[in-house]
Structure formats: C-alpha cells, structure tokens
Amino acid sequence: MDAAAERSLPEPGSQGSRAGDDIEIVVNVGGVRQVLYGDLLSQYPETRLAELIGCLAGGYDTIFSLCDDYDPGKREFYFDRDPDAFKCVIEVYYFGEVHMKKGICPICFKNEMDFWKVDLKFLDDCCKSHLSEKREELEEIARRVQLILDDLGVDSAEGRWGRCQKxxxxxxxxxxxxxxxxxxxxxxxxxxxxxxxxxxxxxxxxxxxxxxxxxxxxxxxxxxxxxxxxxxxxxxxxxxxxxxxxxxxxxxxxxxxxxxxxxxxxxxxxxxxxxxxxxxxxxxxxxxxxxxxxxxxxxxxxxxxHSSGLQTLTYALKRSFKELGLLLMYLAVGIFVFSALGYTMEQSHPETLFKSIPQSFWWAIITMTTVGYGDIYPKTTLGKLNAAISFLCGVIAIALPIHPIINNFVRYYNKQRVLETAAKHELELMELNSGGAAEGKAGCSRSDLDSLLPEPAGEEGPSWSSRLKISHSDTFIPLLTEEKHHRTRLQSCK
CATH class of the missing domain: 1.20.120.350 (Voltage-gated potassium channels. Chain C)
Structure with missing residues (x-):
C-alpha cells in the first residue's frame, strides 16, 4: 500500500472506526461487492465479518489479519474467497442457518465456513449429510492410498520373519x-x-x-x-x-x-x-x-x-435394509389380508382347498410372488376375483422398493470405481511431486516413498501435506494431517 493510502487510513477512535449498530462496512469477495450493517453482523460477534466492525481501531495489523486487502478511500475490505460460497454463508445473518448451494464441494464449503468463522451447527441438516458423505469418501481414499503405500514400503528395520510375513x-x-x-x-x-x-x-x-x-x-x-x-x-x-x-x-x-x-x-x-x-x-x-x-x-x-460384483451386491443389500423391510411388510400385510379373504370366500364350496387361514398363507405367498404352483387354488367366483386382486397387489408391492435397491447397487458400484481412480490419481501426483519417479514407472521407489511419508513428530521440515499442497487436489490430503488448508476461489475442486 502506497503512502497516500496509508495517510488516508482513519485514525483510531474516528467515526469510521467506532463500533456500533449504525456502522456499515463494504466487503468485496471475489469481485462481488456487498454492503453490510453493524446491527446485522453483531448478532454473531465471533464471526470474521463481525470483527471487521471494530478492526480499524487496531491499525494495519488487525485489518490485514482479517482480510486480504483494504482500500481506505472506499473503506472497502477485499477477500480472495469464493463468492458463491460467501452468498451461502451470509445467510446465517439473515435467516440463522446456512444452506449449501448445489454444485459446491462440501469440503471446500466447510473450509469457507471455517474462514468466515461460522460454526457448522448453523449448517442445515440436509447439507450436513452431504458433508458427511464427502468425508467418508475422502477417508476411504486415504485408506486406500495408505494401504498401497504400506505395500510399496519395505522397512529395513524389520526382521527376516517380519519381512517374510509381510x-x-x-x-x-x-x-x-x-x-x-x-x-x-x-x-x-x-x-x-x-x-x-x-x-x-x-x-x-x-x-x-x-x-x-x-x-x-x-x-x-x-x-x-x-x-x-x-x-x-x-x-x-x-x-x-x-x-x-x-x-x-x-x-x-x-x-x-x-x-x-x-x-x-x-x-x-x-x-x-x-x-x-x-x-x-x-x-x-x-x-x-x-x-x-x-x-x-x-x-x-x-x-x-474374488468377486467385486458379489461384494457390491452385499453392500447394496446392507444399505437397503429399509427398502427390504418395506417389501416384507407389504407382503406380510397382503398375505394376511388375502389369505383371510380367500378362506372366507371359499367356505361355501363343498370341495374347498382352503382348510384354515394359516394353511391359506401358502396360497397367498405363491400368488403374490407370481409363482402359482397350483396345489391350492380358488373354485368360487369371489375366490378367483380375490386371487386376481392379490396377484396385482403382489406385483405392485414387489416393484415399489426395487428401484431404490437398484439405485443403491449402481451408486455404490460407481462410487467404488471413482474412489479407485482417485486413489491412483493421488499416487501419480505423489510421484510427480517427489521428483524421483521415472517416466512410465508404476509405483514409487523407496526414496520416493521416504519423501512422501509424514515427518515424525518433533522434527523440523515441511510436512507431507505441505509437499502435496501444490496438487490442488481435494482428496485424502487434508485427512492425513491435523493442519487446515483453506482453498481460494482460483483452486478447482476435482
């Protein structure tokens, strides 16, 4: 900032620096300019925007600890952040809750909320589910990458039995x-x-x-x-x-x-x-x-x-317990109702095959599931009408929960393929960043692996995540370290 701009900075205690509900501030987030008022921001005094109200009294150090740049002439604060995410975060001052805009990466949005010092408790429940799902995906990618790194690494400190066991x-x-x-x-x-x-x-x-x-x-x-x-x-x-x-x-x-x-x-x-x-x-x-x-x-x-398809099917069925429970409930209700009706309607026939309601359960099961063995069948007109209705209801009851089960299978199968590709992508980035991987070589050498593994606690030097930070990849990197890296709007989400 030049000398003229420095001279135009309001002095502590001036009108532009006093804290009050009538004060207004101008923020420019990623080129989007917005005027905010003190009475609105003071509802949440611990947030970054609320701290801007009285930051002018603290001088340059306080101002630039909160924003990226400041124009004293316009009294405008500049932030190099995502403007779309900011439009969602600002809703907390108007509505008391935050909704994540569709198309924004949940992890990036969480980082934006951390930057603006807005607590995650204000994030709506519908958006928290997306954040939890994304976290699970990142943890799975981190686990896969770590397993591959463990397989590539050979610890020379291990004994012969340990190496043989591995x-x-x-x-x-x-x-x-x-x-x-x-x-x-x-x-x-x-x-x-x-x-x-x-x-x-x-x-x-x-x-x-x-x-x-x-x-x-x-x-x-x-x-x-x-x-x-x-x-x-x-x-x-x-x-x-x-x-x-x-x-x-x-x-x-x-x-x-x-x-x-x-x-x-x-x-x-x-x-x-x-x-x-x-x-x-x-x-x-x-x-x-x-x-x-x-x-x-x-x-x-x-x-x-040995079959990923069977594993996917098992997981899909595990995730579809609710749909399977609905299917069994529909069938159970239908079996009880139609077997009781069938028994009642067939009692007028002298050669009826419906001896009791529990015995009629078998007829209702094979009818509603469209099997129809024919060992028990109705002989009266009302009984045949009841059988036709039970058949149609069985088809509907079975068809209704099938679509969510298929969706779970397809979603998990595609997700596994995406996670596998993402894990390989991270390994390629690690090889490129290490600078020791030969062209066309699959996997990391021992020297590359040593350069990629995290630094032991207490040692100085750049951490693993800082060496991988240049990849701009939203995968497992933030999960393998306690450090927080805030992304700018120029960084894309893969």
Missing part, C-alpha cells in the same frame, strides 16, 4: 501385486468352483457306489478331489492367519468366518467317522455326518472374496 500376506491378499499372486488367486477361485461342483455331482445316484453295508456313498474319486480342495483351503487359511498383521480382526472378519465354516465340516465329519463310532451308535454318526455335509454349501460364499 510378503506372504501381500502374496495371498493382494492378487494385483504380482503375476504369481494373480495366478494363485485364479487357482483358488477355480478350486472353489470345483469343490462346489463335486459337492453337487456327488449326490447323483448313478455316480454313487455301495459301501460294505449296502448304502450309497459318494464315489471315492470325488472324495479324493474334495479332500484335495479342502487341503488347499486349509493351507490358504492358515497362511493368511499366520501372516495377518491383526490376527484378532482377521479371525472375526465375516469372510474369514465363512472360510472356517466351509472347512470345518470336513474335519468334524472325518473325526466323527473314525472316532465317533466308539462313543455313539453308527446310525447317529451317519446322521451327524450327513448334516455336516450340508454345511459345505457355505464354501460358495468364498466366491465373494
């Missing part, structure tokens, strides 16, 4: 890490399919053989294939368990529990076959073995470990 874990859990790991993942997938096919084929009477007692049992060849598959599953599970960095979390994971349920019946039935006959009757042993063999169907769920 290599085995990456070999079994990260099929994309190497070609042999991908081959092992494909082999495991094929063995799951083979084991499931063997379980089904073993129940065909033509392929079964007779044992010493004349009972049909599974063919010995199929049993050998089953034993080989179980041996592979057991070895794979034990290696993953021993190499897991967190064995308790590994053991309690849902997919790992499925793995145990797929393996355990084989060993329990083997134990009962060889040792159980001494403690109980042979018939009871055979019944127990047969019941345990049914549990082998749990191995089909092992396919979810």
């Amino acid at each position: 290599c085995v874990w990456k070999f079994l859990e990260k099929p994309e890490s190497s070609c042999p790991a991908r081959v092992v993942a494909v082999l495991s997938f094929l063995l799951i399919l083979v084991s499931s096919v063997v379980m089904c084929v073993g129940t065909i009477p033509e392929l079964q053989v007779l044992d010493a007692d004349g009972n049909r049992v599974e063919h010995p060849t199929l049993e050998n294939v089953e034993t080989a598959c179980i041996g592979w599953f057991t070895l794979e599970y034990l290696l993953r368990l021993f190499s897991s960095p967190n064995k308790l979390h590994f053991a309690l994971s849902f997919m790992n529990i499925v793995d145990v349920l797929a393996i355990l019946p084989f060993y329990v039935s083997l134990t009962l076959t060889h040792l159980g006959a001494r403690m109980m009757e042979l018939t009871n042993v055979q019944q127990a073995v047969q019941a345990l063999r049914i549990m082998r169907i749990a191995r089909i769920f092992k396919l979810a470990r």
